[in-house]
Structure formats: structure tokens, C-alpha cells
């Protein structure tokens with residue numbers, strides 16, 4: 127029998143849509159981590175991975191769970207104690223009685239975003255997305271067969287804000303959902319009462335889902351973030367995707383949840399089930415312990431102190447402009463006054479000052495000319511990095 131070689135077995139078309147965004151965006155980060163590995167003193171501000179240790183009582187709860195032998199299959203929608211803890215936590219955050227039927231545990235917000243999109247988007251649907259967009263949004267929308275239509279934030283008075291006029295201009299009769307991310311990465315914009323009401327009214331008017339990526343909901347500084355999920359009108363059309371990665375320094379644990387109308391939650395559960403068949407129990411025990419902690423207040427205060435000192439230092443430079451983030455773990459610096467592009471500035475900063483920042487053009491055309499700085503290093507390290515950033519801008523402009 128002759129052996130057949132099948133080099134041409136089919137590859138699903140959606141694999142193209144699932145591919146991560148531009149790898150160029152991460153070239154500075156990749157170079158920085160390599161230099162660091164080789165012993166160079168690099169300050170890495172390219173990624174948003176909290177530098178804090180996961181709190182002890184979370185770690186201990188997970189270890190105790192392992193020792194109890196909780197190493198078996200779990201329910202696809204999450205273990206009961208975690209869903210109970212989420213129910214209490216979210217009822218308090220949103221000001222209404224969240225029910226157990228609204229809650230699905232998932233493995234980080236990314237897993238939640240993918241699962242939700244699979245359940246609300248048909249091939250060929252238009253899906254609105256806030257722009258600048260988190261780099262995985264094209265893949266979660268495209269992976270469900272949707273066409274991503276960007277809805278640019280409005281840039282006024284040194285702030286990016288949600289602009290309903292841009293959403294009205296982008297919506298079509300094929301639109302089925304709006305992928306909304308506030309508090310926003312990378313601009314740090316939050317949402318006020320009027321903006322939250324406006325987006326809910328917009329989605330109701332056009333009969334589309336509102337998917338709120340709220341991974342930074344706990345980390346707001348100047349004014350409280352108003353979640354669209356807190357509005358009564360949102361309850362039957364909105365889905366929230368949540369995470370403990372940032373608020374509880376648990377990025378590597380891969381744990382979060384989805385809040386969805388009870389009538390729809392079963393579809394999302396089916397998707398999570400098809401992918402995962404339930405998450406690890408010890409992780410979920412740790413997460414449940416974390417939700418009883420109030421650690422988010424401490425995290426918020428630490429990021430706020432870092433934000434303030436970074437903004438003070440960069441604002442003192444006449445060659446850079448920093449946007450004061452209202453929330454989150456990033457800040458955007460406008461490097462255009464130096465005459466360099468964001469990519470040129472980022473590479474020069476890495477080579478000459480040993481600091482890595484992310485060229486923000488990868489998020490959107492709106493952030494061309496900006497670099498994104500992560501607040502995920504101790505204050506004194508961030509201040510040292512800020513001094514080096516200012517020094518580079520001074521040298522470029524005086525040379």
C-alpha cells in the first residue's frame with residue numbers, strides 16, 4: 127500500500143481570524159525581556175502584569191484545597207462557594223440582587239470574552255468595538271465570524287471619552303453587539319453616569335448586545351466608574367466579563383467570571399463546557415477567598431500613588447505630554463513633541479535608557495504618537511523610569 131502524504135488537509139478559515147494582532151507591537155517588549163535575561167538592568171514597562179504577590183490568604187486557600195484532595199472535575203459554571211462569593215461581590219458593586227443564574231466562572235476575562243462572542247455573533251454580523259481596542263478583540267470577534275467595526279473614542283481636553291455619535295455612525299442593520307471596554311486599556315478613561323446611560327440607551331435603541339469588558343472595574347482613581355451593568359435597563363441586554371488578574375494580582379491563576387442575563391447564561395456555559403469542562407477547584411477556592419478580602423482597595427491606592435508620581439514627573443517635561451489616567455494600570459505619553467514616532471521613541475528609550483514602553487499605535491490610529499507605560503513596578507522603579515524618559519526627551523530636543 128502506498129503511503130499518502132496529505133500536505134493539503136484543510137485548515138479552517140477562522141484560524142486566520144484567530145491569529146493575534148501585530149507581532150511588531152511586542153518587538154520592543156521581546157527585546158527588553160531578552161536584554162533583561164542577559165543581565166542588563168532594564169525597567170520593563172511594556173506589560174500589564176501586576177508586580178504584587180497574590181495575597182497569602184488566596185494562596186493558602188488554594189493549597190488547603192489541594193491538601194483536601196479537591197483535584198477532580200468541577201461544575202462547568204464554577205464551584206458553588208465561588209459563585210456565592212461572586213454573587214455577593216457583584217451585588218454590592220452593581221447595587222442589585224445578582225442571582226446565581228447570572229454567574230459563570232471562566233478562566234480569566236480572555237476566556238470569558240471568547241465564550242461570550244461565540245454565543246452572540248453569527249458569521250457575517252457586524253460587531254462594534256471601542257477603539258483603541260484591546261489587542262485580542264479582533265480575534266474574539268473574528269473567531270466568531272464577526273466583522274469588527276471600530277468606534278473611536280473622542281479625544282478632547284487631554285482625555286479620551288466614549289462618543290455616542292461615533293457609535294451611531296458605525297452601527298448598521300447587521301450589527302449584533304457592542305464590545306465595550308471601560309475602564310479602558312490603554313487610555314485609562316473611565317465611564318460616568320451619563321455615558322453609561324447613553325451606551326445602554328444606544329444598545330436598546332439598536333437592539334444589540336452590550337458586552338462590557340470590565341477587568342479594571344476596581345481600579346479607578348478620581349471618580350467612581352459607573353458600570354453600565356448597574357443600570358436596570360441593561361439587565362436583559364448586557365453581559366459583563368470580569369477578572370481577578372488585576373484587582374487581586376492573580377494574572378497567572380486564570381480566573382474570572384461572566385455576568386449574563388439568566389436566559390442567556392446557559393449558552394455561555396455550553397461554550398465554556400465545550401472548551402474546558404470546568405475549571406480547577408483549588409484555583410476557584412483561592413479566588414473565593416480573594417473576594418472576601420477587600421484587597422482591591424489596597425491595589426487601587428498603590429496604583430493611584432504610582433499614577434500620581436508618574437504624571438507629576440512626566441508633566442514637568444516641556445517635551446512630553448502625559449494623559450492622566452482616571453483608572454487602570456497604564457498611562458499614555460504623547461511623544462510627538464520630540465519629533466520621533468512612538469516606535470522610534472520606544473526603541474531609542476530601550477537602547478539608550480534601558481526602559482521598555484509599548485508603542486501604542488498597535489491599539490489604534492488614535493494612539494499613533496503615544497507610548498503606553500505600565501504602572502506594574504514599584505514606585506521607586508517607576509520614578510527612575512520616568513526620569514530616564516524625561517532625560518531622553520530632553521536630549522532629543524536639545525540635540
Ligand SMILES: Cc1ncc(COP(=O)(O)O)c(C=O)c1O
Nearest residue numbers: 234235236260311339341369371
Ligand atoms: C482590556 C482587557 N481585557 C481583557 C484582558 C485579559 O484579562 P485576563 O487576564 O483576565 O484574561 C486584559 C488584560 O490585560 C485587558 O487589558
